[in-house]
Amino acid sequence: MLKRSTLTKTLxxxxxxxxxxxxxxxxxxxxxSAPAGDVLRPGHLGRQxxxxxxxxxxxxxxxxxxxxxxxxxxxxxxxSPGLIEFANTPQQADFRAVILHxxxxxxxxxxxxxxxxxxxxxxxxxxxxxxxxxxxxxSHLVLLVRNLDSAVSKLKEEGVRIVTxxxxxxxxxxxxGDNRTKRAIIVRDPDGYPVxxxxxxxxxxxxxxxxxxxxxxxxxVTVEDLAASTKLYEDLVGSDMKFWTSPDFVKDEAYNTLxxxxxxxxxxxxxxxxxxxxYLEFVQYRGVEQRNIDPILQDIGTAHALFMVDDMDVMMPRxxxxxxxxxxxxxxxxxxxxxxxxxxxxxxxxxxxxxxASTAAAE
Numbered sequence: 001m002l003k004r005s006t007l008t009k010t011l012x013x014x015x016x017x018x019x020x021x022x023x024x025x026x027x028x029x030x031x032x033s034a035p036a037g038d039v040l041r042p043g044h045l046g047r048q049x050x051x052x053x054x055x056x057x058x059x060x061x062x063x064x065x066x067x068x069x070x071x072x073x074x075x076x077x078x079x080s081p082g083l084i085e086f087a088n089t090p091q092q093a094d095f096r097a098v099i100l101h102x103x104x105x106x107x108x109x110x111x112x113x114x115x116x117x118x119x120x121x122x123x124x125x126x127x128x129x130x131x132x133x134x135x136x137x138x139s140h141l142v143l144l145v146r147n148l149d150s151a152v153s154k155l156k157e158e159g160v161r162i163v164t165x166x167x168x169x170x171x172x173x174x175x176x177g178d179n180r181t182k183r184a185i186i187v188r189d190p191d192g193y194p195v196x197x198x199x200x201x202x203x204x205x206x207x208x209x210x211x212x213x214x215x216x217x218x219x220x221v222t223v224e225d226l227a228a229s230t231k232l233y234e235d236l237v238g239s240d241m242k243f244w245t246s247p248d249f250v251k252d253e254a255y256n257t258l259x260x261x262x263x264x265x266x267x268x269x270x271x272x273x274x275x276x277x278x279y280l281e282f283v284q285y286r287g288v289e290q291r292n293i294d295p296i297l298q299d300i301g302t303a304h305a306l307f308m309v310d311d312m313d314v315m316m317p318r319x320x321x322x323x324x325x326x327x328x329x330x331x332x333x334x335x336x337x338x339x340x341x342x343x344x345x346x347x348x349x350x351x352x353x354x355x356x357a358s359t360a361a362a363e
Contacts, residue, residue, distance in 0.1 A: 033107035034272035037240030038314050041275035042105070043306030043356060044117040045141055045219055047193060050128070050300045052098050054190035055118040059100045062154050063143065063195075064213050065116065066101030077122060086334040086342060087297055088327040093124035103208035104144065104216035105278050111207070114217060114278055116141070117306075121298045129293060129301035130192035133163065133259040134285045135222055137293040137350035139303050140186070140194035142218035142281075144206075148183055148199035151213060161188040165257045172254040174200070184258055191301045196220070196258075207277075218279045219305055223349045224292075226284040230269045232348060236318050237274065237307065245269040249286055264288045273307070280305070294350045297327060304344070304352030312341060312357040319345060333357075 049055045052075055059065045079094040089095075097119045105114035131138035145151050148169050156167075163186040164170060174182035184198045206215035223229040230243040249265040256262055269282045295302040309315055312333050319326070327344040328334050333355075335341045342356035 032272065033277040034240065034274045036275035036310075038238040038310055039240065039274045040308045040310055041112060042114045042219075042273045042278045043308045043354070044099070044115040045139075045217075046304040046306060046352075046354065047116055047118045047189075047191070048126075048298055048300055048302045049118045049120050049191050051190060052096055052118055052120045055116075056098055056100070058160070058189050059116055059118075062158060062160075063151060063197075066103065066113065068099035068101065068115075077120075080336070082334055082336040085328050085330065086336050087344060088329065089121070089298060090124045093121055093298075095119055095121045102143070102217045103212040103214045104206040105276060106207045107276055109207045114276065119298075124298060127295065127299045128192070129295055129299055130188070131194060131293065131301065132261075132291065133186070133194060133222065134261050134264060134288055135291045135293050136224045137222065138194075139219065139221045139305075139351060140196055141303075142196045142198060142220055143214055144198050144200065144204075144216035144218075146199070146203055146213050146215055148185065148197055151197055152185055155187055161192070162186070163188060163194060163260050165260055169197075169199070170254050170258045172258055173252060180204070186258060186260075193301050193303065216277065218281055220281040220283060221305075221349065221351050222290075223282045223284050225348075226267050226269050226282055228348060229282050229284075230271075232322055233271070233280070235322060236315070236353075238314075238318075240274040241271050241280075243269045243271040243282075249284075251287075261285065261288060275308075292350065297344060297352055302352070304354055306354040306356060309355050309357045312343070312355065312359065315343075315355050315357075319343075322347075 060067045075096050077094040077096045084091060097117060100116040101113045102115060169183045169185040171183050174180055180200045182198060182200055184196055186194050186196045189195055208215040234241050246268045249267050251265045256264055264285050265287045266283050266285045270279050273280050324345045333341040333343040339358050342354060344352055344354050346352055
């Protein structure tokens with residue numbers, strides 16, 4: 001097992017957070033990465049989709065992600081007993097998936113990138129979720145780009161739905177302990193899932209290729225109780241995950257314009273996912289009427305976060321201590337390949353998380 005580093009104890013972690021003008025709190029630059037620990041790295045943001053081909057067009061053709069396999073290769077539906085059990089999927093269902101690599105999500109150039117894994121199920125009942133940004137249990141993907149205007153122009157040509165009021169990028173406050181400025185816009189992918197595009201000036205250091213407009217990614221989850229959520233993830237992930245939490249609720253007109261959340265107040269918490277420069281961000285709102293989403297894993301428009309771990313035997317007692325159960329009927333991790341076992345669980349905000357490890361199956 002990898003030894004957990006104490007280096008993260010010195011990192012005051014932040015993400016796309018609110019300003020702390022006048023408070024004098026020094027924060028690290030955006031490109032800081034966290035060392036691996038019990039969690040080795042982020043695996044993917046899983047996305048349940050109604051149409052794989054539309055997802056490939058949106059993320060690969062328009063936004064410039066990577067793609068595992070050839071662009072126009074066949075993507076047939078299939079299934080296996082392990083995957084059926086793992087996701088608690090009806091026996092008659094089948095599915096297909098595509099893996100889209102996110103540049104700039106590795107601590108070192110040439111490392112294993114975080115991905116978007118889009119999964120399309122069929123032959124089972126599913127519902128469509130189109131999340132508001134303030135829905136408890138909702139999430140969105142944040143993509144850092146070198147040139148926001150270029151990205152937005154492509155999306156508008158395709159008629160992509162835009163969340164941000166006025167349908168134009170918004171200048172919003174940024175807090176990283178440096179002098180960068182931030183412009184952002186939020187759009188919806190083909191399933192209605194929110195995607196935030198962010199341009200920072202000056203452009204931060206990145207492990208993305210020089211010709212990539214995408215240079216990094218974040219995962220943002222709307223939570224009911226910030227303190228309870230940060231404690232849960234620190235308990236699950238381990239001592240390597242340290243959250244920075246904003247001191248109080250604030251209201252910012254630019255952020256409310258960005259997210260179409262008029263009159264909302266909010267607080268943030270943010271931490272680097274071990275083994276990466278990828279931030280996990282929580283947002284708690286108040287002063288607005290909110291929905292609590294409670295999907296099944298396979299519902300269209302839902303998402304989950306995968307953590308690659310060193311030892312599943314370390315994770316199981318932590319899940320039990322948190323009162324969380326797996327989706328699989330056996331109550332434990334499932335081998336979904338000869339050396340890969342994994343589990344799904346739904347956390348206190350009804351957001352799905354996945355843990356996966358590579359270990360040889362017992363004879």
